[in-house]
Amino acid sequence: MRKTSQQASLLLLAILALVPLGVSAFPPPTTATASSPGVKDILAYISKGWNELTRSMSECRTFSDPKTGEKSTLYLPADFPVPSGLKAVGARCEVHITPLPSVIKKLGQIDPSSIRPPGLLYLPEPYVVPGGMFNEMYGWDSYFIIRGLIDDGRLGLARDIVDNFFFEMDHYGEVLNANRTYYLTRSQPPFLTSMIRALYAAEKAKGQADPAWLAKAYRYAVTNYRFWTSPPHLAGTTGLSRYYGFGEGPVPELGGGATPYYEQVARYFLVHPADSRPYLMDVGQATPDSKVMGPEFSLLIGEGASKGEENIARLALTPRFYKGDRSMRESGFDVSFRFGPFGANTQDFAAVGLNSLLYKTEKDLEWMSSELGLKKDSGQWRQLALNRRAEINQYFWDPELNLYYDYDFKSGHRSLYTYATTFYPLWTGAASPDEAAAVVKNLSAFEQPGGIVMSMNDTGAQWDSPYGWAPIQLIAVEGLRRYGYQEAADRISYEFLSMVLDNFRRDGTIREKYNVVTRSRETQVQVGYKTNVVGFGWTNGVFLALFDALPKPLQAQLNKE
Secondary structure, eight states: OOOOHHHHHHHHHHHHHHSOSSOOSOOOOOOOOTTSOOHHHHHHHHHHHHHHHEEOTTOGGGSOOTTTOSOOEEEEOTTOOOOTTHHHHHHHHTOOEEEOSSOOOSTTSSOGGGSSSOEEEOOSSOEEOOBTTBOSOBTTHHHHHHHHHHHTTOHHHHHHHHHHHHHHHHHTSSSOSBSBGGGTTOOOOOOHHHHHHHHHHHHHHTTOOOHHHHHHHHHHHHHHHHHHTSTTSBOTTSSOBOOOOOSOSSOGGGGGGHHHHHHHHHHHHHHOHHHHTTTEEEGGGOOGGGOOOSOEEEEEEEEOTTTOOEEEEEEEEOHHHHHHHHHHHHTTOTTOSBTBGGGTTGGGEEOHHHHHHHHHHHHHHHHHHHHTTOHHHHHHHHHHHHHHHHHHHHHHEETTTTEEOOEETTTTEEOOOOBGGGGHHHHHTOSOHHHHHHHHHTGGGTEETTEEOSBSOOOSBTTSTTEEEHHHHHHHHHHHHHTTOHHHHHHHHHHHHHHHHHHHHHHSOOBSEEETTTTBSOOOOSBSOOSOOBSOHHHHHHHHHHHHHSOHHHHHHHHHO
Protein backbone atom coordinates (compact mmCIF):
# COMPACT_ATOMS: atom_id res chain seq x y z
CA MET A 1 0.00 0.00 0.00
CA ARG A 2 1.21 3.45 -0.84
CA LYS A 3 1.22 5.37 2.44
CA THR A 4 1.26 4.59 6.14
CA SER A 5 -1.07 6.50 8.43
CA GLN A 6 1.90 8.34 9.94
CA GLN A 7 3.10 9.40 6.49
CA ALA A 8 -0.44 10.45 5.66
CA SER A 9 -0.56 12.72 8.71
CA LEU A 10 2.66 14.43 7.64
CA LEU A 11 1.24 14.71 4.14
CA LEU A 12 -1.89 16.35 5.56
CA LEU A 13 0.22 19.05 7.21
CA ALA A 14 2.00 19.65 3.92
CA ILE A 15 -1.28 19.82 2.04
CA LEU A 16 -2.70 22.34 4.48
CA ALA A 17 0.39 24.49 4.08
CA LEU A 18 0.25 24.52 0.29
CA VAL A 19 -3.39 24.31 -0.75
CA PRO A 20 -5.76 27.30 -0.60
CA LEU A 21 -8.49 27.00 2.01
CA GLY A 22 -11.33 26.90 -0.47
CA VAL A 23 -12.20 26.52 -4.10
CA SER A 24 -13.65 29.78 -5.31
CA ALA A 25 -15.23 28.47 -8.49
CA PHE A 26 -17.66 25.66 -9.07
CA PRO A 27 -16.40 22.72 -11.18
CA PRO A 28 -16.63 23.14 -14.94
CA PRO A 29 -19.73 21.49 -16.35
CA THR A 30 -19.81 18.85 -19.01
CA THR A 31 -20.94 20.58 -22.17
CA ALA A 32 -24.64 19.92 -22.53
CA THR A 33 -26.69 19.86 -25.70
CA ALA A 34 -30.39 20.34 -26.17
CA SER A 35 -30.84 16.56 -26.03
CA SER A 36 -28.60 15.98 -22.98
CA PRO A 37 -30.33 14.66 -19.86
CA GLY A 38 -30.74 17.37 -17.26
CA VAL A 39 -31.85 17.72 -13.67
CA LYS A 40 -35.48 16.88 -14.49
CA ASP A 41 -34.32 13.63 -16.08
CA ILE A 42 -32.23 12.52 -13.12
CA LEU A 43 -35.06 13.45 -10.74
CA ALA A 44 -37.42 11.33 -12.83
CA TYR A 45 -34.90 8.45 -12.74
CA ILE A 46 -34.79 8.68 -8.93
CA SER A 47 -38.58 8.87 -8.59
CA LYS A 48 -39.04 5.84 -10.83
CA GLY A 49 -36.19 4.11 -9.02
CA TRP A 50 -38.05 3.97 -5.71
CA ASN A 51 -40.56 1.57 -7.29
CA GLU A 52 -37.82 -0.49 -8.94
CA LEU A 53 -35.89 -0.76 -5.67
CA THR A 54 -38.92 -1.51 -3.47
CA ARG A 55 -39.26 -5.09 -2.26
CA SER A 56 -42.05 -6.91 -0.44
CA MET A 57 -42.85 -10.48 0.51
CA SER A 58 -45.37 -10.70 -2.33
CA GLU A 59 -42.79 -10.32 -5.14
CA CYS A 60 -40.55 -13.07 -6.47
CA ARG A 61 -37.63 -10.70 -7.10
CA THR A 62 -37.40 -10.10 -3.35
CA PHE A 63 -35.93 -13.52 -2.57
CA SER A 64 -32.92 -13.76 -4.87
CA ASP A 65 -29.46 -13.21 -3.41
CA PRO A 66 -26.93 -12.09 -6.05
CA LYS A 67 -24.08 -12.07 -3.50
CA THR A 68 -24.07 -15.79 -2.74
CA GLY A 69 -25.56 -17.07 -5.97
CA GLU A 70 -27.80 -19.43 -3.98
CA LYS A 71 -31.53 -19.62 -4.42
CA SER A 72 -32.93 -18.03 -1.30
CA THR A 73 -35.05 -19.61 1.36
CA LEU A 74 -37.37 -17.37 3.35
CA TYR A 75 -36.98 -17.74 7.11
CA LEU A 76 -39.69 -16.73 9.56
CA PRO A 77 -39.07 -16.03 13.26
CA ALA A 78 -39.33 -19.32 15.16
CA ASP A 79 -42.37 -18.15 17.14
CA PHE A 80 -44.11 -16.36 14.28
CA PRO A 81 -47.12 -17.85 12.43
CA VAL A 82 -47.01 -18.06 8.66
CA PRO A 83 -48.81 -14.93 7.39
CA SER A 84 -51.89 -15.36 5.28
CA GLY A 85 -51.06 -15.69 1.60
CA LEU A 86 -47.35 -16.32 2.10
CA LYS A 87 -47.57 -20.02 1.25
CA ALA A 88 -49.07 -19.10 -2.10
CA VAL A 89 -46.19 -16.69 -2.73
CA GLY A 90 -43.71 -19.45 -1.87
CA ALA A 91 -45.33 -21.79 -4.37
CA ARG A 92 -45.49 -19.14 -7.09
CA CYS A 93 -41.90 -17.99 -6.58
CA GLU A 94 -40.52 -21.49 -5.83
CA VAL A 95 -39.19 -20.30 -2.48
CA HIS A 96 -38.99 -22.58 0.53
CA ILE A 97 -40.58 -21.01 3.64
CA THR A 98 -39.40 -22.30 6.99
CA PRO A 99 -39.00 -21.10 10.58
CA LEU A 100 -35.62 -20.26 12.10
CA PRO A 101 -34.30 -23.03 14.37
CA SER A 102 -34.84 -21.04 17.58
CA VAL A 103 -36.24 -17.83 19.00
CA ILE A 104 -33.65 -15.04 18.82
CA LYS A 105 -33.37 -12.51 21.62
CA LYS A 106 -30.02 -10.91 20.81
CA LEU A 107 -27.41 -10.69 18.07
CA GLY A 108 -24.84 -13.46 18.08
CA GLN A 109 -27.17 -15.85 19.86
CA ILE A 110 -27.32 -18.14 16.83
CA ASP A 111 -24.50 -19.24 14.53
CA PRO A 112 -25.62 -18.33 11.00
CA SER A 113 -23.45 -21.10 9.53
CA SER A 114 -25.85 -23.56 11.16
CA ILE A 115 -28.71 -22.19 9.07
CA ARG A 116 -28.46 -23.97 5.73
CA PRO A 117 -29.06 -22.79 3.17
CA PRO A 118 -28.66 -19.10 3.95
CA GLY A 119 -31.77 -17.11 3.19
CA LEU A 120 -33.87 -14.01 3.48
CA LEU A 121 -35.35 -12.99 6.83
CA TYR A 122 -39.04 -12.16 6.73
CA LEU A 123 -40.13 -8.53 7.14
CA PRO A 124 -43.82 -7.58 7.23
CA GLU A 125 -43.70 -4.27 5.33
CA PRO A 126 -42.29 -3.15 1.98
CA TYR A 127 -38.76 -1.72 1.98
CA VAL A 128 -36.19 -0.20 -0.37
CA VAL A 129 -32.97 -2.01 -1.26
CA PRO A 130 -29.75 -0.31 -2.44
CA GLY A 131 -29.69 -2.16 -5.78
CA GLY A 132 -27.62 -4.69 -7.69
CA MET A 133 -26.11 -7.37 -5.46
CA PHE A 134 -27.60 -5.67 -2.39
CA ASN A 135 -31.11 -7.07 -2.59
CA GLU A 136 -32.16 -6.67 1.07
CA MET A 137 -32.92 -3.87 3.55
CA TYR A 138 -29.75 -2.39 5.08
CA GLY A 139 -29.26 -0.70 8.43
CA TRP A 140 -27.56 2.58 7.69
CA ASP A 141 -28.34 2.79 3.97
CA SER A 142 -31.98 3.11 4.96
CA TYR A 143 -31.51 6.46 6.70
CA PHE A 144 -30.28 8.11 3.50
CA ILE A 145 -32.93 6.30 1.49
CA ILE A 146 -35.58 7.61 3.90
CA ARG A 147 -34.27 11.16 3.45
CA GLY A 148 -34.88 10.78 -0.26
CA LEU A 149 -38.31 9.20 0.20
CA ILE A 150 -39.33 12.10 2.44
CA ASP A 151 -38.18 14.63 -0.14
CA ASP A 152 -40.15 12.71 -2.77
CA GLY A 153 -43.30 12.63 -0.61
CA ARG A 154 -43.18 8.85 -0.06
CA LEU A 155 -43.85 9.04 3.68
CA GLY A 156 -45.79 5.78 3.87
CA LEU A 157 -42.91 3.77 2.44
CA ALA A 158 -40.48 5.58 4.74
CA ARG A 159 -42.56 4.57 7.76
CA ASP A 160 -42.75 0.98 6.52
CA ILE A 161 -38.94 0.81 6.58
CA VAL A 162 -38.74 2.11 10.15
CA ASP A 163 -41.46 -0.30 11.28
CA ASN A 164 -39.46 -3.14 9.72
CA PHE A 165 -36.52 -2.20 11.93
CA PHE A 166 -38.80 -2.48 14.96
CA PHE A 167 -39.75 -5.96 13.72
CA GLU A 168 -36.07 -6.88 13.41
CA MET A 169 -35.48 -5.81 17.00
CA ASP A 170 -38.42 -7.88 18.23
CA HIS A 171 -37.58 -11.05 16.29
CA TYR A 172 -33.91 -11.00 15.20
CA GLY A 173 -32.22 -9.39 18.20
CA GLU A 174 -31.47 -5.87 16.91
CA VAL A 175 -31.34 -3.62 13.88
CA LEU A 176 -29.49 -5.86 11.43
CA ASN A 177 -26.75 -5.14 8.95
CA ALA A 178 -29.41 -6.47 6.55
CA ASN A 179 -32.22 -9.04 6.57
CA ARG A 180 -30.27 -12.15 5.56
CA THR A 181 -29.50 -15.03 7.89
CA TYR A 182 -25.75 -14.45 7.56
CA TYR A 183 -26.17 -10.98 9.08
CA LEU A 184 -27.56 -12.29 12.38
CA THR A 185 -24.24 -11.49 14.08
CA ARG A 186 -23.98 -7.75 13.56
CA SER A 187 -25.74 -4.41 13.26
CA GLN A 188 -24.71 -1.26 11.38
CA PRO A 189 -24.06 2.39 12.39
CA PRO A 190 -26.92 3.60 14.65
CA PHE A 191 -29.11 5.89 12.56
CA LEU A 192 -32.41 4.64 14.03
CA THR A 193 -33.32 7.80 15.96
CA SER A 194 -32.29 9.89 12.94
CA MET A 195 -34.79 7.93 10.84
CA ILE A 196 -37.53 8.28 13.47
CA ARG A 197 -37.02 11.99 13.93
CA ALA A 198 -36.79 12.81 10.22
CA LEU A 199 -39.97 10.85 9.50
CA TYR A 200 -41.92 12.27 12.44
CA ALA A 201 -40.96 15.84 11.51
CA ALA A 202 -42.08 15.25 7.91
CA GLU A 203 -45.41 13.78 9.03
CA LYS A 204 -45.92 16.60 11.51
CA ALA A 205 -45.27 19.19 8.79
CA LYS A 206 -48.12 17.62 6.82
CA GLY A 207 -50.45 17.57 9.80
CA GLN A 208 -50.03 13.81 10.20
CA ALA A 209 -48.17 13.67 13.52
CA ASP A 210 -48.79 10.39 15.34
CA PRO A 211 -47.79 10.65 19.03
CA ALA A 212 -48.73 7.00 19.67
CA TRP A 213 -46.28 5.87 17.00
CA LEU A 214 -43.60 8.19 18.43
CA ALA A 215 -44.13 6.66 21.88
CA LYS A 216 -43.62 3.19 20.42
CA ALA A 217 -40.59 4.38 18.48
CA TYR A 218 -39.09 5.87 21.63
CA ARG A 219 -39.14 2.49 23.37
CA TYR A 220 -37.35 0.83 20.47
CA ALA A 221 -34.83 3.67 20.27
CA VAL A 222 -33.94 3.26 23.93
CA THR A 223 -33.37 -0.47 23.41
CA ASN A 224 -31.16 0.22 20.39
CA TYR A 225 -29.14 2.77 22.39
CA ARG A 226 -28.53 0.23 25.18
CA PHE A 227 -27.23 -2.27 22.62
CA TRP A 228 -24.49 0.18 21.62
CA THR A 229 -23.65 1.31 25.15
CA SER A 230 -23.33 -2.11 26.80
CA PRO A 231 -20.59 -4.77 26.64
CA PRO A 232 -19.07 -5.86 24.33
CA HIS A 233 -19.65 -2.59 22.47
CA LEU A 234 -17.93 -0.53 25.17
CA ALA A 235 -14.45 0.81 24.37
CA GLY A 236 -12.57 -0.05 27.52
CA THR A 237 -12.92 2.51 30.31
CA THR A 238 -13.32 5.52 28.01
CA GLY A 239 -17.11 5.74 28.37
CA LEU A 240 -17.24 5.51 24.58
CA SER A 241 -18.36 2.74 22.23
CA ARG A 242 -16.78 0.58 19.55
CA TYR A 243 -17.85 -1.66 16.70
CA TYR A 244 -17.86 -5.35 17.58
CA GLY A 245 -19.16 -8.07 15.30
CA PHE A 246 -20.29 -11.32 16.87
CA GLY A 247 -19.47 -14.69 15.40
CA GLU A 248 -16.15 -16.23 14.48
CA GLY A 249 -14.17 -16.92 11.34
CA PRO A 250 -14.75 -15.72 7.77
CA VAL A 251 -17.92 -13.78 7.00
CA PRO A 252 -20.37 -15.92 5.02
CA GLU A 253 -21.79 -13.18 2.80
CA LEU A 254 -18.67 -13.20 0.62
CA GLY A 255 -19.79 -16.58 -0.70
CA GLY A 256 -17.37 -17.96 -3.27
CA GLY A 257 -15.32 -14.80 -3.06
CA ALA A 258 -14.27 -15.45 0.54
CA THR A 259 -11.20 -17.57 -0.17
CA PRO A 260 -9.71 -15.21 -2.79
CA TYR A 261 -10.35 -12.20 -0.54
CA TYR A 262 -8.78 -13.74 2.53
CA GLU A 263 -5.84 -15.00 0.47
CA GLN A 264 -5.30 -11.40 -0.64
CA VAL A 265 -5.23 -10.40 3.02
CA ALA A 266 -2.79 -13.19 3.89
CA ARG A 267 -0.47 -12.19 1.05
CA TYR A 268 -0.48 -8.60 2.27
CA PHE A 269 0.52 -9.62 5.78
CA LEU A 270 3.16 -11.97 4.39
CA VAL A 271 4.98 -9.08 2.69
CA HIS A 272 4.37 -6.71 5.62
CA PRO A 273 5.82 -8.74 8.49
CA ALA A 274 5.74 -5.79 10.90
CA ASP A 275 1.94 -5.81 10.62
CA SER A 276 1.43 -9.55 10.44
CA ARG A 277 2.14 -10.95 13.93
CA PRO A 278 -1.40 -10.82 15.38
CA TYR A 279 -3.09 -11.77 12.12
CA LEU A 280 -1.10 -14.41 10.23
CA MET A 281 -0.04 -17.78 11.58
CA ASP A 282 1.73 -20.94 10.49
CA VAL A 283 -0.91 -23.66 10.41
CA GLY A 284 1.56 -26.17 11.87
CA GLN A 285 1.99 -23.98 14.95
CA ALA A 286 -1.68 -23.33 15.65
CA THR A 287 -2.74 -23.41 19.29
CA PRO A 288 -6.16 -23.60 20.95
CA ASP A 289 -6.01 -19.81 21.33
CA SER A 290 -5.15 -19.33 17.66
CA LYS A 291 -6.93 -22.21 15.98
CA VAL A 292 -7.52 -22.24 12.25
CA MET A 293 -11.00 -20.83 11.60
CA GLY A 294 -10.84 -20.17 7.87
CA PRO A 295 -9.15 -21.23 4.66
CA GLU A 296 -5.50 -22.28 4.60
CA PHE A 297 -3.09 -20.93 2.02
CA SER A 298 0.09 -22.48 0.64
CA LEU A 299 2.22 -19.39 0.00
CA LEU A 300 5.78 -18.90 -1.19
CA ILE A 301 7.84 -17.37 1.62
CA GLY A 302 11.34 -17.53 0.12
CA GLU A 303 13.87 -19.80 -1.53
CA GLY A 304 15.96 -22.64 -0.15
CA ALA A 305 19.35 -21.29 0.81
CA SER A 306 21.37 -24.10 -0.81
CA LYS A 307 19.33 -25.49 -3.71
CA GLY A 308 17.16 -22.59 -4.71
CA GLU A 309 14.07 -24.60 -3.82
CA GLU A 310 10.87 -22.76 -3.23
CA ASN A 311 9.86 -22.57 0.44
CA ILE A 312 6.11 -23.06 0.70
CA ALA A 313 4.37 -22.44 4.01
CA ARG A 314 0.84 -23.33 5.07
CA LEU A 315 -0.57 -20.12 6.47
CA ALA A 316 -3.93 -18.99 7.81
CA LEU A 317 -5.44 -15.86 9.27
CA THR A 318 -5.90 -15.78 13.03
CA PRO A 319 -9.16 -15.59 15.00
CA ARG A 320 -8.16 -12.04 15.98
CA PHE A 321 -8.09 -10.99 12.34
CA TYR A 322 -11.54 -12.41 11.71
CA LYS A 323 -12.94 -10.59 14.74
CA GLY A 324 -11.54 -7.32 13.36
CA ASP A 325 -12.91 -8.15 9.93
CA ARG A 326 -16.40 -8.76 11.29
CA SER A 327 -16.27 -5.61 13.42
CA MET A 328 -15.09 -3.54 10.45
CA ARG A 329 -18.11 -4.72 8.48
CA GLU A 330 -20.42 -3.63 11.29
CA SER A 331 -18.95 -0.12 10.88
CA GLY A 332 -20.28 0.02 7.31
CA PHE A 333 -16.87 1.14 6.01
CA ASP A 334 -15.95 -2.14 4.43
CA VAL A 335 -13.19 -2.00 3.45
CA SER A 336 -10.78 0.76 4.50
CA PHE A 337 -7.37 0.75 6.22
CA ARG A 338 -8.54 3.26 8.81
CA PHE A 339 -8.56 0.67 11.61
CA GLY A 340 -5.36 -1.03 10.49
CA PRO A 341 -4.77 -3.01 7.29
CA PHE A 342 -8.07 -4.45 6.07
CA GLY A 343 -9.74 -3.12 9.24
CA ALA A 344 -7.99 -5.79 11.33
CA ASN A 345 -7.90 -3.66 14.51
CA THR A 346 -11.47 -2.33 14.37
CA GLN A 347 -12.49 -3.73 17.77
CA ASP A 348 -9.59 -1.82 19.42
CA PHE A 349 -10.95 1.60 18.47
CA ALA A 350 -13.52 3.96 19.88
CA ALA A 351 -14.79 5.31 16.57
CA VAL A 352 -15.47 9.03 16.17
CA GLY A 353 -18.36 8.43 13.78
CA LEU A 354 -20.06 5.87 16.00
CA ASN A 355 -19.81 8.02 19.12
CA SER A 356 -20.98 11.11 17.29
CA LEU A 357 -24.04 9.12 16.22
CA LEU A 358 -24.59 8.03 19.83
CA TYR A 359 -24.35 11.67 20.90
CA LYS A 360 -27.05 12.45 18.34
CA THR A 361 -29.05 9.47 19.61
CA GLU A 362 -28.93 10.94 23.12
CA LYS A 363 -30.01 14.35 21.82
CA ASP A 364 -32.78 12.75 19.75
CA LEU A 365 -33.97 10.79 22.78
CA GLU A 366 -33.94 14.01 24.79
CA TRP A 367 -36.16 15.57 22.13
CA MET A 368 -38.44 12.54 21.84
CA SER A 369 -38.97 12.23 25.59
CA SER A 370 -39.69 15.97 25.82
CA GLU A 371 -42.19 15.69 22.97
CA LEU A 372 -43.86 12.84 24.86
CA GLY A 373 -43.96 14.78 28.14
CA LEU A 374 -41.33 12.58 29.85
CA LYS A 375 -39.47 15.38 31.64
CA LYS A 376 -37.33 13.14 33.86
CA ASP A 377 -36.17 11.09 30.88
CA SER A 378 -35.42 14.24 28.93
CA GLY A 379 -33.11 15.55 31.65
CA GLN A 380 -31.27 12.23 31.86
CA TRP A 381 -30.68 12.13 28.11
CA ARG A 382 -29.45 15.73 28.20
CA GLN A 383 -26.83 14.82 30.81
CA LEU A 384 -25.71 11.72 28.93
CA ALA A 385 -25.24 13.83 25.82
CA LEU A 386 -23.20 16.40 27.75
CA ASN A 387 -20.98 13.62 29.09
CA ARG A 388 -20.41 12.10 25.66
CA ARG A 389 -19.68 15.48 24.13
CA ALA A 390 -16.91 15.98 26.69
CA GLU A 391 -15.53 12.50 25.91
CA ILE A 392 -15.61 13.19 22.17
CA ASN A 393 -13.54 16.31 22.75
CA GLN A 394 -11.16 14.52 25.13
CA TYR A 395 -10.43 11.43 23.06
CA PHE A 396 -11.04 12.35 19.42
CA TRP A 397 -10.06 15.98 18.98
CA ASP A 398 -6.44 16.59 17.95
CA PRO A 399 -5.50 20.18 18.85
CA GLU A 400 -2.43 20.16 16.59
CA LEU A 401 -3.93 18.71 13.41
CA ASN A 402 -7.30 20.32 14.20
CA LEU A 403 -9.34 17.32 13.11
CA TYR A 404 -11.16 14.47 14.82
CA TYR A 405 -9.47 11.07 14.87
CA ASP A 406 -10.49 7.61 16.08
CA TYR A 407 -9.04 6.55 19.44
CA ASP A 408 -7.15 3.29 19.96
CA PHE A 409 -8.15 2.55 23.54
CA LYS A 410 -5.81 -0.45 23.72
CA SER A 411 -2.69 1.64 23.03
CA GLY A 412 -4.06 4.86 24.51
CA HIS A 413 -3.39 6.96 21.39
CA ARG A 414 -5.37 8.57 18.59
CA SER A 415 -4.95 6.85 15.24
CA LEU A 416 -3.83 9.86 13.13
CA TYR A 417 -5.46 8.23 10.10
CA THR A 418 -7.07 11.28 8.52
CA TYR A 419 -10.61 10.28 7.58
CA ALA A 420 -13.84 11.91 6.48
CA THR A 421 -15.61 10.86 9.69
CA THR A 422 -14.03 14.04 11.08
CA PHE A 423 -17.25 15.72 9.82
CA TYR A 424 -19.56 13.61 11.99
CA PRO A 425 -19.20 15.80 15.12
CA LEU A 426 -20.29 18.78 12.99
CA TRP A 427 -23.31 16.93 11.60
CA THR A 428 -24.46 15.84 15.05
CA GLY A 429 -23.67 19.14 16.79
CA ALA A 430 -21.03 17.64 19.10
CA ALA A 431 -18.32 20.06 17.88
CA SER A 432 -17.78 23.43 19.52
CA PRO A 433 -17.86 26.48 17.21
CA ASP A 434 -14.06 26.75 17.50
CA GLU A 435 -13.55 23.09 16.61
CA ALA A 436 -15.93 23.38 13.66
CA ALA A 437 -14.01 26.44 12.43
CA ALA A 438 -10.74 24.50 12.68
CA VAL A 439 -12.15 21.60 10.68
CA VAL A 440 -13.34 24.03 8.02
CA LYS A 441 -9.82 25.47 7.74
CA ASN A 442 -8.68 21.94 6.88
CA LEU A 443 -11.46 21.42 4.36
CA SER A 444 -9.10 21.67 1.38
CA ALA A 445 -7.41 18.42 2.44
CA PHE A 446 -10.68 16.57 1.74
CA GLU A 447 -12.28 18.63 -1.01
CA GLN A 448 -11.84 17.25 -4.51
CA PRO A 449 -13.47 18.18 -7.83
CA GLY A 450 -16.32 15.72 -7.12
CA GLY A 451 -16.79 16.43 -3.42
CA ILE A 452 -15.36 15.00 -0.20
CA VAL A 453 -12.80 12.20 -0.46
CA MET A 454 -12.80 9.50 2.21
CA SER A 455 -9.16 9.67 3.27
CA MET A 456 -5.66 10.82 2.39
CA ASN A 457 -4.61 7.20 1.75
CA ASP A 458 -4.81 5.46 -1.62
CA THR A 459 -4.81 1.89 -0.31
CA GLY A 460 -6.83 0.31 -3.09
CA ALA A 461 -9.75 -0.09 -0.66
CA GLN A 462 -13.13 1.24 -1.70
CA TRP A 463 -13.62 3.33 1.46
CA ASP A 464 -10.31 5.19 1.04
CA SER A 465 -8.96 7.68 -1.50
CA PRO A 466 -9.82 8.47 -4.29
CA TYR A 467 -13.43 7.50 -3.61
CA GLY A 468 -16.33 9.51 -2.30
CA TRP A 469 -19.66 8.16 -1.11
CA ALA A 470 -23.02 9.89 -0.97
CA PRO A 471 -23.63 9.53 2.81
CA ILE A 472 -20.39 11.32 3.64
CA GLN A 473 -21.25 14.17 1.29
CA LEU A 474 -24.56 14.70 3.10
CA ILE A 475 -22.97 14.50 6.55
CA ALA A 476 -20.18 16.93 5.62
CA VAL A 477 -22.49 19.40 3.87
CA GLU A 478 -25.15 19.42 6.58
CA GLY A 479 -22.44 19.69 9.22
CA LEU A 480 -21.05 22.76 7.49
CA ARG A 481 -24.53 24.28 7.21
CA ARG A 482 -25.18 23.64 10.90
CA TYR A 483 -22.24 25.86 11.86
CA GLY A 484 -22.99 28.58 9.32
CA TYR A 485 -20.56 27.71 6.51
CA GLN A 486 -23.12 28.02 3.76
CA GLU A 487 -20.77 28.90 0.91
CA ALA A 488 -18.60 25.84 1.52
CA ALA A 489 -21.69 23.65 1.87
CA ASP A 490 -23.13 24.98 -1.40
CA ARG A 491 -19.84 24.47 -3.19
CA ILE A 492 -19.37 20.86 -2.08
CA SER A 493 -23.01 20.06 -2.82
CA TYR A 494 -22.59 21.46 -6.30
CA GLU A 495 -19.38 19.51 -6.88
CA PHE A 496 -21.04 16.24 -5.95
CA LEU A 497 -24.37 16.87 -7.67
CA SER A 498 -22.76 17.99 -10.91
CA MET A 499 -20.47 14.93 -10.88
CA VAL A 500 -23.42 12.56 -10.45
CA LEU A 501 -25.30 14.44 -13.17
CA ASP A 502 -22.32 14.37 -15.56
CA ASN A 503 -22.01 10.61 -15.17
CA PHE A 504 -25.77 10.17 -15.50
CA ARG A 505 -25.53 11.91 -18.86
CA ARG A 506 -22.92 9.40 -19.98
CA ASP A 507 -24.73 6.15 -19.15
CA GLY A 508 -28.13 6.96 -17.61
CA THR A 509 -27.35 5.45 -14.20
CA ILE A 510 -26.63 6.46 -10.61
CA ARG A 511 -23.88 4.52 -8.85
CA GLU A 512 -22.90 3.30 -5.41
CA LYS A 513 -19.60 5.26 -5.27
CA TYR A 514 -17.57 7.71 -7.36
CA ASN A 515 -13.95 8.64 -7.91
CA VAL A 516 -14.20 12.23 -6.69
CA VAL A 517 -10.71 13.08 -7.95
CA THR A 518 -11.52 12.29 -11.60
CA ARG A 519 -15.28 13.00 -11.22
CA SER A 520 -15.96 9.57 -12.67
CA ARG A 521 -17.95 6.45 -11.88
CA GLU A 522 -14.90 4.47 -13.08
CA THR A 523 -13.34 2.67 -10.12
CA GLN A 524 -10.32 0.42 -9.74
CA VAL A 525 -11.11 -1.09 -6.37
CA GLN A 526 -8.58 -3.68 -5.23
CA VAL A 527 -9.98 -4.26 -1.74
CA GLY A 528 -13.74 -4.57 -1.28
CA TYR A 529 -16.58 -5.00 -3.75
CA LYS A 530 -15.04 -4.27 -7.13
CA THR A 531 -18.37 -3.72 -8.91
CA ASN A 532 -19.72 -0.17 -8.87
CA VAL A 533 -23.34 -1.08 -8.36
CA VAL A 534 -26.17 0.63 -10.25
CA GLY A 535 -29.25 1.76 -8.37
CA PHE A 536 -28.41 3.24 -6.05
CA GLY A 537 -30.52 3.75 -2.97
CA TRP A 538 -28.48 6.09 -0.81
CA THR A 539 -27.01 8.05 -3.73
CA ASN A 540 -30.56 8.68 -4.95
CA GLY A 541 -31.65 9.87 -1.51
CA VAL A 542 -28.63 12.09 -0.97
CA PHE A 543 -28.97 13.64 -4.43
CA LEU A 544 -32.51 14.76 -3.56
CA ALA A 545 -31.55 16.06 -0.10
CA LEU A 546 -28.55 18.05 -1.38
CA PHE A 547 -30.40 19.39 -4.39
CA ASP A 548 -33.39 20.54 -2.35
CA ALA A 549 -31.10 22.41 0.08
CA LEU A 550 -29.18 24.15 -2.71
CA PRO A 551 -30.06 27.83 -3.28
CA LYS A 552 -32.37 28.37 -6.24
CA PRO A 553 -29.74 30.14 -8.40
CA LEU A 554 -27.41 27.15 -8.05
CA GLN A 555 -30.25 24.74 -8.80
CA ALA A 556 -30.87 26.71 -11.98
CA GLN A 557 -27.17 26.71 -12.84
CA LEU A 558 -26.97 22.95 -12.35
CA ASN A 559 -30.00 22.54 -14.57
CA LYS A 560 -28.27 24.45 -17.37
CA GLU A 561 -25.25 22.15 -17.46
